[in-house]
Amino acid sequence: MNTPAPTTPAATDPFNTARPRLFRIAYRMLGVRADAEDVLQDAWLRWSRTDANALQSAEAWLVTIVTRLSIDRLRAAKAEREAYVGWWLPEPLVELDAHTPETAAELAGELSVAFMYVLERLGPEERAAFLLRQVFDYDYPEIAAQLGKTEASCRQMVHRASERVQQARTRFEVPQAVHHQLLQRFMNAAQSGDRHAIQALLSEDAQLIGDGGGRVPSFPKPLVGPFRITNLYWALFRRLGAQVVYRMAHINGEPGLLRYVDGRIESAQAFVTDGERIVAIYAVRNPDKLAGIPATLPQ
Template identity: 70%
Template sequence: MTADTTPPSAHTFAALRPRLFGIAYRMLGIRADAEDVVQDAWLRWDRGEQSSLQSAEAWLVTIVTRLAIDRLRAAKAEREAYVGWWLPEPLVELDERTPEAQAELAGELSVAFMWVLERLAPEERAAFLLRQVFDHDYSEVAALLGKSEAACRQMVHRAQQRVQQEQPRQQVGRDAHRSLLAKFLEAARSGQPDAIQALLAENIELVGDGGGKVPSFLEIVHGVERIAELYWGMLAKFPGQVAYRGATVNGEPGFLRYVNGKLESAQAIRTDGSRITGIYAVRNPDKLAGVPQTLPA
């Protein structure tokens, strides 16, 4: 048997990499940017002196968070000039993962949740994620951000209020989410507006992201009838060419839509358990590069 010559520092980093990517992706919403941040952290880790560190995890989380804050600040101007609404690049899986992996992915990763995070300032977003999602103590958050505990508590409190106001927290089981999605896809395939409307909440919103690369909505779409008409209209416009494929989108049941066998969008839904309250449709091709471009068998 060949001896493992990988240095212990590389094993340590590999073990922490999923957590580091999770922080970077939730901060930035773009897979490549998150991977760049993690790679930069690795280079600093590999060149540094690890033996003097009290906690490898604390050091790496600090580096990744600060790099992500800097990158998000730089990206803010670009996102303000973005054509239409900005949604995160979806993380799409066509096959079900193990329950353990699914739970790790789904923890506050949904497109709906990240859509709300875009309203937060970079440091506020970091403080909120580290405390509420990754369960760091306020003393750790304060040391990481170079601020007082009181300031961090205030940032997290403000962020929590903003998130709760824009997306009230509702515990919806995965089976209920999947069941409602299946009914919605069946209705969308049928082209019957009434069947689609029956599954939509009165306060539903539809957010589209085309990034100026493809046609999409420049305003948030509201209204049960209008949104149902959009899905019915696709079948009318492309008879026999529209296909839906269920997928896991950011850890939750979602779907891909294909037109004439080619990927048109990746869509995530938000639900209260009985009706769909939000639909988030990513159409920008730059954000769909990691998704199967042709209809899978």
């Protein structure tokens, strides 16, 4: 849903100025583009009824509103996600051109699918406090005001969340060029059905997590090990051959792959690499989460 145009000029309207940051907060909280846009819509409606001149900081007010709306929506979504069929992964934000203004505005910072997946371990307020501090670099007095909590409580939430994230997260500092080159090799191997090349590019403890959402078949548990993951890609090639086509794209700000079957989008795949081999693959196959991606094969 598109936010209505502001009544003040776009260049000077505080909501329009803050919108990229507000979207990044809402999306990182919710992991679904439409939900994030709905939060911004609700925030805009409140903003349109507010006397901006009476606010000390329009941006602080907007961040507070978006954060609290996101917390409320995430609380409601938690029950749905507990009943979700299989593994829940965020809706991927896909850019075919990584250098567009939208990429710079929306995909900067911590946004990877792997990171978003780990954030699902946190409660709504804990997630908000962690993101505001660790990703958006707000001070604790600001976070306390935005969440309606004490500074001590916010510090405790951020500390607890940081420990949980670090325990669950595997992080490698890999230059994008290296990530891209490795993924290009994997794509070529998968596209040609080169079983040995696929397996050589996977680490010994590699895992694949798929999200079909009950709409399409997916694995109820992570697929672990290079042999099993290789067989998955190889079997698809053996069965469908040239009907399967891969395309490079940036998924949540990182190099990833779009897979098309018979010219239609079948999955968006995000990858974690240590710079030499692939250690994790996150494959989003739920059709509802692929709606924002070109449905037919880009030329």
